[in-house]
Amino acid sequence: MSILLILQTRGRTTASALAAEFEVSVRTIYRDIDQLSAAGAPVYADRGREGGFQLLDGYRTRLTGLTDAEAETLFMGGLAGPAAAMGLSEALMTMQLKLLAALPPERQAAAERMAARFHLDPSGWYQGETGGERLPELAQAVWGRRRIAVRYERWSGPVERTLEPLGLILKGGVWYLAALPAGEAKAAPRTYRVSNILTLDVGDEGFDRPEGFDLASWWAATSARFEAELFTGEAQLRLTAEGLRRLRRLGAAYAAIVAATETPAADAWVEVTIPIESIAHAAVDFLRLGAEAEVLAPSELRSAMRGTIQQLAALYPD
Template sequence: MRASRLLFILTTLQARGRVTAQALADECEVSVRTIYRDIDALSAAGIPVYSERGSDGGYRLLDSYRVRLNGLSPREAAALFLAGLAGPADDLGLGAVMTVARTKLLAALPQDLRASAERMRTRFHLDAPAWFAEAEQPAHLAAIAEAVWTQGPILIRYQSWKAEKRRRVEPLGIVLKSGAWYLVGRVETSVRTYRISRILELEILREHFERPEAFDLPAYWKAATERLEADLHSVTATVRLSPVGAEMLAAFSPPYVKVRTELEMEAAADGWRTATLPVGRTKQAVVDLLRLGAEIEVLDPPELRDRMAEVAADLARIYGKRS
């Protein structure tokens, strides 16, 4: 365990430059005192680690020092090749670069690790889009990726749900979600998200912006998706479900709804059970719940129950007609 932690500390210092003892302790899930002992052990082994004091201080390696890749375990070496996604890299204009990088990495690995890495590449494949959906290949994706990398602001003409807009955006990152590409960027003082396929025109400005040091793309995306899911399911509905309806609800519901659905353990005499679950506003909730057909009955809120009854009556009139 300690040997693995020492290697982690060593590679982290090489990758990030200056790192505080507290940050290393948090990532290794040990005490700061343990990190102090680990740093002493690295120094005793001849590793050129030195400390810098002050508010911006921390540990760092001598700039010329580099760690060889022969410290990787077979599974770690294989995982590096699993992380290389050819399709998204091609979309970003980095396909050829990734191929060269993979070749260099394979050559740098010790002979006994190469076979493991190659097996990972040939036996695992990631297909990002959902079923029955095509992956997007937006026209401006490669240009936006370049702007993210060079920290160049862009002007976009964007088609939102409501209207066409023009924005000056400082691109902070790109996210691939279920086959769709999203741009995360700063507009004035706020950070916003744009679906790249809806960008109609794009111009990269001959300027440079400073990226916020505290901005964390994964943390922002996690918080943004949680806010969106909560907004899309802002109403709580009470329903009755048949045994088949309970199974269908579990099969069709997104994870956000599944986690927050409370289903009665005991069924009534007719086998039906009551459940409370988050749903969208009335119009969207009707669309979602109608998938369960006659296996569900909405009890509350009244406006949702009334709208379900109206739609059911409309369907009965349509299908009750004789041709």
């Protein structure tokens, strides 16, 4: 079935390419092709340097051979929220209807059951993410390979950039744009938060995508590097059992440390060493732990905590 679908979507494909795709021998591919032909699939071979296997022109297979699990996962792939944000909700609905029509009757119920019982919402709680109105234009620029002119809010202030958009990423309910600075052939792709785009103008000038650029692989490497570089120091904390529970809610990095720490008795404390982004960020985070935690080190963080607590106390003198 997989060979049949590859031939249907890619056209002529060599036996060696199919063997590499499925990690089997070329002899196995020839045997599978014989079985497809015996089952009535119109597969024929062209010999020679440009040869390969292909299907008779116009032949299309229905999505037969699917298990219940495979049919169900067809409807886990399309997220209604992100699709609507990019202006693709109608296309998503049409695609799902076509998939249902192509499925055998015994598999349609499985797919509809998944859609009726599971809903995926990738957005975080209480997130009023701005910039969503620009997503359809950005999506069209990505699809059409059109350069865009943006006014972008950086930490140091607004800047103007001409970019070559390569892709959109939804991470934790926040949209990001992967793009190259226009005209910088050797530049590496950069990440731009969509909500920080103040103005957007999609131009008529096209661009060539970098050969071999894979958005998913690039994002995985970029996000891993960002997380590795995010924490620049360490802090030593003394916490109660309740302090540990509160620390776990501050982020995944802290949650992993809490999971590896034995919970102290009700009247006891435990010491942990955790990574921090900066003194300023850590001071804000650790204030959320209240009196269930004490910063032991570094001394600069203790001083920052003490200063903030004294300022708070001054606001409530009575």
